[in-house]
Amino acid sequence: MPEPPAADPLKLALGERLFADTRLSNDGKLACSSCHDINTNGTGREYAMARHDGSKAPFDTLTIFNAPLSFRLNWEGNFRTLEAQAESSLENPANMATSVEDVVGRLNADPEIVRQFRAAYGRAPDRSSLLDALATFEKSLITPGSRFDRWLAGETSALSAAELHGYEIFKSFGCVSCHQGVNVGGNLFQRQGIFRPLVHAKPDVVRVPSLRNVATTAPYFHDGSAATLQETVRKMAAAQLDRSLTDDQVSALVAFLQTLTGNYRGIPVKAAPP
Template sequence: MAAFRPAWVFAVALTAVLAGSALAVLEPAARERPAGGSATDPLPAEAVAALAVITPVPGSLGAEPARAALGRTLFSDTRLSRGGDRACITCHDIRINGASAVARDLTTDGRPLARNTPSVFNAALSFRLGWAGEIPTLQDQAEADLTRPDFLGGSWPAILSVIRGDPALAGRFRSAFGREADREAVIDAIVSFERSLLTPGSRFDGWMGGDAGAVTEAERAGYALFRGIGCAACHQGVNVGANLFEKVGIFVTIPNKAAEVLRVPSLRNVAVTAPYFDDGSVATLPEAVRLMARVQLGRELTAAQADAIVAFLGTLTGSYEGRPLTAPRAPGSGPQPQPQPRG
């Protein structure tokens, strides 16, 4: 019988194999056509090496425009919820960071949800969804959000009645799908919109594409430390995570927390998505970085080391519809920013 190896061993080994393969493929292409420079300018070796670990967020996943526009409308339509008082955007605020400012949002009956709300931005790039990876696809997530009592609590008869009873909305469904709105079309519309919720244009992606001035020397040093101490063994790929499962608490168990296996979260836009972890228990990014180094890597970081990694993580904030994502205001601090006109 083969000896048992913990999950992190396989994660590290797999990452090494994938990184080597990616570098072999990416290096010639990157040297031929660097973004941000002329077609003949080679990428710096440091940027090529980074492309073996992290790949830029694409500008599009090919969402069908009419269906995505319908999904955008449904994403903010409170009429689809059981109480008529909430929508997907209530917890996933796409005007700011795709999540919310609280540790745990509330269910339809006012109880805190079991877990923190992750950002909806770049969710289409994750291999599974939910903190435990319990949701296989965006389609499954959309149905759960619409119908689970803890979320919107709607029912399909009521949802379809609202849509079919709205002449403008019903007409858009017939135009986009060639038929009357049904369960499959509603889910498809929401998923099409969520596939458009990408945040390209981060400074780190720009640097990997050839813009030498996109990140500072201190931020590059933070990335080198992030990679050197082992963070990149789990946080890599286009979403800088969200493509592996890992036990939480490999070297040290987090106090008052079960050592469960969770989906490694994405670090895209992490600088603006506090609070952190599945229970929303950590308020600041430096604290989160030091805790993860301790429990996952067995490393005690100094404040300066944590700050260096935080500086790098700040370069992973991208933009949606031309606007950089922002952290939400603390609850009770005033109204949230309103959507800007779309060009």
Template sequence: MAASSVPALRALSADARHPVLPLPPQPALDRTRVAIGERLFADPRLSLHGRISCQSCHDVATSGASPWRLDKGDDGSPMQLNTPTVFNSTLNFRFTWTGRILSAPDMIAASLRNPHVMGGDGPGIERLRRDSVFAAQVRAAYHRELDERATIDALTLYLRSLTTPNARFDRWLAGDAKALTPQEQRGWARFQSVGCVSCHQGVNVGGNLFQRHGIFHPLASPDPAILRVPSLRNVMTTAPYFHDGSAPDLSSAVLSMARAQLDITLSPRDVADITAFLKTLTGTYEGRPVQAPRR
């Protein structure tokens, strides 16, 4: 995330009374440049061989991710880690599972240049420059030809537009007592009491700290050992779970996480209640609930 947005996130940080907070309003964005970013995001011509687009792995028509354990890059090789969702991603404090990338522009640049992801930025950008209609849109918005800097800027603005407000849990936090069922409220209480909220808190219900996985018992593949805690927003829609995509469904992920990270064996009722609560974190995008992709 850009450095200028960090103070705003600090103002939305969790505390003991309010460990999770509703999504903030979407920032004001240049909609013309956002539209260019949306076009770039979905255009396979941006990749070296024209095989994939950002949308190929981060499907914003569904979960903002994909249903596969490991997606394939432009060179046809599998990614090293499971694809995280792009929804609400600019509210995380770091990017990628390892958190080694500090800002959205840096993350986009790394993806464009990575030979195993988009294959390199140069040929794709040159290919798009030859589209006279699109080139005219870029000149009107940026007052220059499409280049790497404009590409990264437009994609960054588009990512910042990918927020999913109006989750039922957010409505409940805002005072709508009927937004959650009794089971979902039990799940929220249990989520807090067993310690899940210690890592999954803040405005993104995660995404704001690092943690070692497999503290008490092994969990998924051992490497990398330290991960950025993922956001749980829209988690119902983003199976499979964990950095290696090894948990096929939400209930098994909840059970495994409690044992591995907290040394707790949850009862079937606890698993059902916590899972029910997690489903209330599903927000809306373009006026409809975020959906799980079909295989």
């Protein structure tokens, strides 16, 4: 896992401020941080959250941590860039229910944030600077320093024997076929339920999620239907690999997955409170 990329500190600070700014929503009640809490696991507290329009969210909220390392964004993988995803979120009537133009107008009415934009971009807020500032901050949301990363770097004592056994199962059973690369996933699409049903909600094909910080981001699957890692591991093995796992195998795999928790600004990522 790389360190966060170098960034202009003025753009980074501006992006962080915008990420928590409720003026990015139509009624001033929601910010990006409302669903992506960077003080905990980078996602929402629970799956069954009410959206801006009062409807139930069809997808479990993915963590914003390490999102820049995935080859597509969202469960359906329908965005290639952070800027495109941010603009879509602003315009989605079920979420922010606004537009880039309206947000820019509200920001331009604030002399202090206009000053911050001019310092960072040399001009007042506009579409490109707004989306670039948000993307610049989101690109910084990388969580290096997991025990697995330390082990990969040569710290042999970073993983226990049980965790190493889980890693061997993870590779030998085929989990690594989809969950690989720097983000331990996030770099291909896959069909859900190859040998038996996995989830009841569409779509059948989703972008494979990253397993980084997975121990902190319950519930699991795109519909949030699995409450624990133990349940998730059993269901995945049966549906995707046609395997029935023993209790010891489940425990070993979960132990390995718990080593994938990294650090944000030097502090371990943690689960959101219930």
